[in-house]
Amino acid sequence: MAMKTYAQAVNDALREEMRQDKNIVLFGEDVAKHGGIFQATKGLQEEFGGDRVKDAPIAETAIVGAAIGAAATGLRPVAEIMYGDFLLVAYHEIYHMMAKWRFMHGEEFKIPMVIRSAQGSSFGAACEHSNCVEPLFIHSPGLTIISPSNVYDVKGLLKSAIRSNNPVLFLEHKQLYKSKMEIPDEEYTLPIGVADVKRQGSDCTVVAIGLMVGRSLEAAEILAKEGIELEVIDPRTIAPMDYQAIYDSVAKTHRLVVAEESNLTGGLGAEISARVMENAFFELDAPVGRVAALDVPIPYNVELEIQVVPSVEKIVAAVKTACNK
Amino acid sequence: MKHEIVMPKAGLTNTEGVISAWALENGAQVKKGDVIGDIENEKSTIALTSPADGFLANLAEPGEEFKVGAVIGYVVGTSAEASDLPQAAAPAPSAEQPAAPALSAPVPVAQASAKGARKRISPYAKKLAESRGVDYFQLAGTGPGGSVVAADILKAIQEGVPAPAPAPVAAIEAAVQGEYTESPASAMRRSIAKNLQASLQNSAQAQASAEMDVTALLAFKDSLKGMEEALGNKITLNEILSYIVVKLAAKHEGLNSVLTQDGMLRRYRHVALAFALANEKGLITPVVREADRMSLNAFSQEMKRLVALGRDNALELQDLQGGTITISNLGMYPVDGFTPIVNPPQAAIFGFGRAVSKPVYVDSRLEKREMMHISIAFDHRSMDGADVGEVFKSLKALVEEPQLLLLY
């Protein structure tokens, strides 16, 4: 076991995979010489050379396009688009091309590529640099989306994403890069499409995404003192989502709250609510609660940002409402 | 600021109503439109909503009858004002008794019989209520807006559903003269009364019966005596009869079904056998869950466990819920036969009388045989005579050749 940060876990995953498979290449803005603005790709160009680890000019549509072309022709590219917000610069290239290139051209095509991106609020980054974008991409059939919430998960899931033969959008969180956890030294992978119960409980289920997983666990401690035992589910893979794990949990607790950092309207909570209503309606003792960012652009002023992005307190309140307390 | 809460008019001809229960207490804070209580009249129960935002005050006593339009409470601006108000109007003098003999006492039947009379209840609580036969219309919900939540159903099961407002039966009582003593019927007695009355009113019950030759069955029971040590258990006739009912319910899906309020015929995968047990409190029905998966010996041991706990009133909630079919056995009394009443929302109930030695023609010979009267009461809405006929065929086979229990 060793204490690692989330950024180090990403670095280790990339390094381990690149040592095992010579076809893996890495490129993006500031990833090679500088090692990435969060240092997640530090030292990789030194070890693997300039042919496999490359800095790109500011050209997101070409970065994504090149990853698709390289993946189709036998490489396993891991491209970085620095911020989740900039994924939208290449929205067509990701939503249509990356997800559907195989569908559009023939079953001999395999697109084993990963796009890594850092998303989420980070105190004062303002409305074009703070967004969580899962809801914008779950609508694209064929795109795998992963949002790891902690050090252990990010390493195992990144390795699986790289080994997948299908395109993956891998969304890391800016605030999590410095978080630390003890993780195994031995190699491990985690399965794509399988949710993780981060905490067992019997009174209410919270499905939490990304940064909200940690906040939900904090909320659970507060609620436990009042006799409410929260079950926290971290889907880990946003698309395809492990809905069965959610149905099973709701069958046990009969109450559900979804906690996400993306905006409320059209967010993941909307999709999860609809599915739970369709498949576990008779297990619900209360309407599904949603905790999400307010439907405003993320403000620059940090105090306002904190009010807009869901807090531990908001999660506690939503659970209490669901528990009729 | 004060708003009057008035007795609402439930329909064109409605002139009086009874507050069957308040959902909240004096002093509770409400918003306009929140459900604050249930009002019952001859035809239905409707939800009473708050006319304004504020605090509830001077709510009239439940159970009393008021004319439509009479003031039955107030919503005031502050909790301090609540104590300063005059009493709510006195109930309407009973000038005109709606003569209501007990047999046709108003019992809420369908869900939304009056406009706007839908009961707000969570999907899970409704599922619980249906499986347990709890009439949730009677309940004051503690959920948002006065809706009924799971906790309310579980509480109702524990304590017995509150009784509906008693309809005035002065006319009948007056006809029976003489001294009497009176004590309040227990919650359980009231609950049983209500459920069984509702059962007869809300279903189409029919019966069938037969006098069956249980000689072989009794011999089978006796043959097990020598194996008590090996089985670690003494299997009783009651247990064997109950087990036969389990086998019948597993084989004939009509017996193990429920017709839900939404018109769905729900067939349960497993047989949960409820059996009538008398204890000091009255009548309870413990449930052997997933009885269809048990051997006779395991089933017998489970029944004994439930009987022991049931006699001491120590049964857990899960052992009292979820029965799919019931058996009632009066054979330990000098009762030849009887017709039990179906336990809603189940589809059927079996009644067993005592075994009696009788002269019976077997082929053309007269022999002494042990005979027992077995009857079934069933809900004709979900089972027909032909279905019941098939059931009795299987029943006869099992009773006359108990070794078939191995094969079913």
Add this chain to the structure above:
Amino acid sequence: MMNYEPALLKKLYRNYLALREAEKVMVDIYYTGKVPGHIHSGEGEEATLAAVLELMRQGDYFSGHHRVLASTYLTGVPFREIFAEIMGKRTGTARGVSGCNHTCDLRKGGLGTSSSLGSDTGIAVGAALTCKLRGDKSLAIKEYGDATSSRGPVHEGMVLAASWQLPVFFVSTYNTFGISGDSRELLPTAHPTADRAKGYGMPSEVAQGNDILEIYEKASKLMDYIRETGKPAVLETVNYRWRGHFEGDQCAYRDEAEAEAARKNDGLAKFEKELLAKKVMTKKEIEAMKKEIADELDDAVKFGEESPAPTMEDVRVMMLAEEN
């Protein structure tokens, strides 16, 4: 012409002819209702691809655009598969679920095309990265038009190819029109792609779109350069779009006389005339070749008509590759 081997000239003629005949058949089957979607005719613009694809080698990659769909044929994909795809059938290059604009076979170097023209520039750049790492002097061809050249992703793709020094051959088939937009009015320079090449540090050439040998010569020079240096280069050919943007386009926005003049200035007719004059081919040979191609195309259309439609199972298979 006499500097070229007769065999090569015949091959170039056959390429040109095959693409032309295929374009005509495609329009015919559209008007007889056999094609579910839109098609975009490239009739008159075939010379560029007829020449460039002749220079393609094993290990090279090619991404075309929405005109001259049968260019895929020159990479070795049978007409049958191309037309089955255009007709939306299960035997097509993408099981009929993709459609007209994306016919290709990866195993023959086909990379595919995005309907959002120009967004796929990066695809060729990525393929060129693979070529570079393989170190076998192979290259990736990206062909597109003048209207497309305005798009951001085209610029970003060229910048990336230049920054990483990758063997990409950018081939722009300038055909004067986007849909109704006349590039001579809308775009800042006469040769929008070739004129910008210098800004990307790339060598460039311009050739007449109806002169197949000029195109072949210049393409050959540039492709040799790309293979030797591993660096990108640009070729722009000047054409005039003969038909509408899509079939059914009445072209009210342009001068019909100018279009008619362009159609008369047919590079294939000119080439054929010269081949006959210089006795490289005989009339009989040409007739035989025309018949052979016509038969191949008839067979392909019949094959497409008789093929079954795809099912939802095909959709499922086409969505995701098998995992290991």
